[in-house]
Amino acid sequence: MSPAQRILARFLADRPALAALAVLVALTMAALGAPWLAQDPEALDLAAMLTAPSWDHPLGTDELGRDVLARLLHGGRVSLAVAGATAGLAALLGTLIGLLSGTLGGRVDAGLMRLTDGVMALPLLPLLIVLAAIDPAKLGLSAEALNSEGFAIGRIVVIVALVGWTQVARLVRAETLSVQARDHVRAARAIGAGPVRVMLRHILPDVASPVIVATTLSVGHVILIESALSFLGLGVRPPLASWGNMLTGAVGTVASAPTLALWPGLAILVTVLAVNRAGDGLQRALDQRSRD
Amino acid sequence: MIRLLALLSLLLLAAPARAKDDLVIGITQYPVTLHPGIESMLAKTYVLAMARRPLTAYGPDWKLICMLCETLPTIDNKLAVPEKTADGKQGVALTYTLRADSVWADGTPVSTDDVLFTWEVGRHPQSGIANAELYRRILKIEAKDKRTFVLHLDRLTFDYNAINDFALLPAHVEKKRFQAAPAEYRNRTAYDQDSANPGLYNGPYRITQAVQGSHIVLEPNSHWKGTKAAFARIVVKTVENTPALEANLLSGGIDMIPGELGLPLDQAIAFAKRADPRFAITYKSSLVYEHLDANLSVPMLTDLRLRQALMYATDRAAISKQLFDGRQPVAHTAVNPLDGVHADDVPKYSFDPAKAARLLDEAGWTLQGNLRRNAKGEPLYIELATTAGNRTRELVAQVLQAQWKKLGIDLRIRTEPPRVLFGQTLTQRRFPGLVMYAWYSAPESVPRTTLHSSQIPAEANAWAGQNYPGYKNPRMDQLLDAIEVELDRPKRVELWRQLQHLYAEELPALPLFFRADTFILPKALKGVTPTGHQDPSTLWIETWRWG
């Protein structure tokens, strides 16, 4: 068996991880297919506010008589897109900086690590608040672009990724340093392998697992950050639905309409659980040392 | 170990019973400064009204009354005398006499020394006083004796005797602090440096403790001569998050949530529907006027037919009924029905989609597919900006979007944090369509700053004025000028009627609702009278008591 096949086999043997992946795929498909699967999430009916589940509205309606299922699916599109894009962007930035820092050492390392320290030392929430309040029109974007849904999402992705890459960078650097001290890397160096080759063949595979753990966790983390920003009135803004702003909106009336808070809360919980469990499985499958 | 844990949890979980001679009020904002003139803020007004009395104020019946003075000066009772100012304009001299029983809580009587000192602070350019308009209008103050003073104003308006903004400062406490360094006064004032100093307060209660960001404690003023204060202590607690505020009420952490700074309406209505037997709920329609400003510099919106169509396309009655349980009355102009100068016979825009469609067709916006377009093929696309985090507005905006969509209008909602919206979007007239927000005002407050053509903010006048739509009508300017100086009430009411008609016909702004404040009070608490205007219910706190 090739290493890839072995990894796949190990992953397939991990039932809970497989189930989590299935849940995740189903959620993603449902979110992607929202425009075809669900009704118009913005169509409202003031005469049918806060109704119980029915054939027309499988999860009932919200405080404006909109279909909760439709909003949940469309909100999922936004939340998953934000989380995936942010975690991916942050991991990419972090890995690159961590690898460079760890392998090149010297002044590059010192400079990059001071940058990392600086960004990491920035108090996350207050900084996000400042960034979210900045007027994007000052950055020279056209009014058309500012009003698109893509911008609303992209803004949060960039803001969170800009401050979110540091953990990965540090983990990767630490791991790189540790790996470099190991015999097989030193041996590779001794027989004349170039730095790029060492980086790709020996270090990258070894740092992959901490990156995966961190990225998995950060996917969930970003969904939570988005909901926290929504709570402060700075997240994805209505009428665009996200799980975060649906939950925030529902919390005020949780005593009289508990299911409104239940569904987005459950969606966040299940998604983050599934992402984490699937990532965990992947980590185990990738990590050869734990089984061989 | 287990026993220890059990003991510990018993200790921790046993809720202590609270004494009943105190009152804990929960509000959503902490007053950042306690100085009455620096920084204008609702939470501060609310708290200070328990501890300080203004010279004049609007009563719960929206009529002007004397609080610290003996008689309201009027031209009839000869205490107000019209006079010519030095530069030949029409001014007025007003004679006020301080009540003999008004005393600062350290025993010092309130005197004309305080009046003169307050004016000195008020007109000093570096004192940091926020609203200095009244002090600018005062030409001279003469102290006749310790209690009587004459105020010379540079103009004679119909509300000449309302000096609500004259926030009396205690000269015996503050004078030294101010005169030492006027420019540093805002950082040296005893209201913030020494908040518990009884000499700062002359109301039924005085502040005895202020814990930054958490709570303010008030205790009875032993020198208060009016109705005796009923509570040994009043605590005003700040809980910014409204679901948490509600939880505090339900768990007994606070006794009441006032309407001035309480729950958003949808949360309050949900609370009311559960009919908790411990609480009585009062709704009070207020002067807070929710409306849409239309940018009249945008060609599309200058067309009155389009603005009228938007009004006919909006089912405000249904929104009020479904979203606000009928508590938030539909507005037809900027003047509240509870206001004495309200006119009921103005044109009203009830929900009429057919009429809206006709008006849109006439204006050249014809339906093509799902969307209306003009002759050039441009879509009828309107942007609505509003404050992020204001849930009621976000809900209303989404209803408008859905209702207008049925008529082929593409409304895009953009929510901005208040500081962004009020910072530049609105004040520099950068909004490309509509803005939803509210005006707070006093009874019979003349909307000069929002409707007069001289009040349109522009680069040239350093963005002064609050006529954000950019509304220009000589007739409106005339009416505003005339109302201000018309002393005869019936004549003034007629001018107000004309103003409201003009407003409803021309729609400088699209009226939506008058906000309703929800007071959630314990059943046993008596004597709370919501006012609905900017003078809070706490101005009459000495009448509050456990029944």
Next chain:
Amino acid sequence: MGVILARLGQSAVVLLVMSFVIYGLMGLMPGDPIDLMIAADPHLTAADAVRLKALYGLDRPWTERYLRWLAQIGRGELGYSRLFARPVLDILAPAVANTALLMVASLALALMVALPLGIWAASRPGGWIDRAANLLAFVSVSVPTFWLGLMLMVLFAVQLGWLPAGGMHSLDDGGGGLVDRLRHLVLPTLTLAIAGTGQYIRHMRAAMLEQAGLDYIRTAIAKGCGPTRVLLHHQLRNAAIPVTTIVALEVGGLFSGALITETVFAWPGMGRLIFEAVMGNDFNLALSGLLLATAMTLAGSILADLAYAWLDPRVRRR
């Protein structure tokens, strides 16, 4: 020693750059508190606005104001808070104390649960304890803090009536005794601890397993070391490296990151203060608060590096 001094020097540079960036970002935020005041009060005239802006220096360009602020800091003065009209230190000190209390309590609680659980879970990967710990960790990192806080409040304060819903102490008898303060501390601590414990469990477990797979552990086992001795003496010592790093780095974040919990439980701490100061354009207060929070994180990071060097002989050698 020299290394530490160098790090301190670098931290000072980071702080300086930070202050500039934050000042600039706040300067880029549109609008200022005077505009907000006008929006709330139509009686405030444009003349008032111009006068107030000049008085607070808001009419000057932000670079000029920044330099002035820097000079003021150079003289050792934090200045006055514009919002609260009091010296910045007077406002900051109680908030720091309140937050520190919350931080220590919740970190202690989170670690008390997470460390033993992580070690235990790693000792038998796949066992029921591992699964339970895993589930706990997942749930902990999957719950939005504000939702968790409100639910705990609804349960323990509203439904059961066992604990107070917010504030730091009750207002009877001059502020309540120790027990009263502890009662108020329970719910916010629990909220923060639940939200924080998951990642510690995961990191502890992952670090322990990582070590378990390494050659030296296998060598130690082959040489006949007992499992407990291997676990505590070899594995734990090395597993502590990443976990210590994470904890040290978290400390600074907690300092300003408890904003949501503080808001929900009306806890007058740093997070809320910084939020208010930033939103109210109170530059003196916001910068002092943010820089303090940053300094805490930098200190945490230096501590993490020190711990790293102390615990991992390979790094020391480099």
